[in-house]
Amino acid sequence: MNNDTIPFEDSLFVNQSGKYILSILNEDVKSSSWLLTNGIHKIGRLDDKEIILDDVTVSRNHGYISVDDDNLHIHDEGSTNGIFVNGELIKEAILKSGTRIQIGKYFLIVSSVSEA
Numbered sequence: 001m002n003n004d005t006i007p008f009e010d011s012l013f014v015n016q017s018g019k020y021i022l023s024i025l026n027e028d029v030k031s032s033s034w035l036l037t038n039g040i041h042k043i044g045r046l047d048d049k050e051i052i053l054d055d056v057t058v059s060r061n062h063g064y065i066s067v068d069d070d071n072l073h074i075h076d077e078g079s080t081n082g083i084f085v086n087g088e089l090i091k092e093a094i095l096k097s098g099t100r101i102q103i104g105k106y107f108l109i110v111s112s113v114s115e116a
Contacts, residue, residue, distance in 0.1 A: 019070065022108055026106060071094075072110065074095055075092045086100055096110065
């Protein structure tokens with residue numbers, strides 16, 4: 001993770017209709033989370049990615065998460081180390097609240113945002 005990776009702030013909930021939150025679970029990594037709104041959320045080591053996971057175990061263009069209302073999918077873009085969803089190596093998978101993801105050395109979890 002680098003200094004350009006900026007986790008979401010409380011104010012984002014007012015300005016955007018987030019459906020899910022992606023959070024890092026690693027104990028040795030500073031806690032980070034990203035608000036997943038409708039659209040494509042690119043994952044990788046490069047600075048142009050929304051979800052920057054800065055480690056050599058993560059490819060530059062590792063994959064992406066797509067959100068379309070209540071449909072949430074993850075896709076591997078031919079990464080070196082792959083993407084694991086609930087312990088299974090995948091090329092693409094449907095995600096839901098509680099799904100665990102491993103990308104390189106990072107362990108992440110998807111949580112649903114409850115609407116008030």
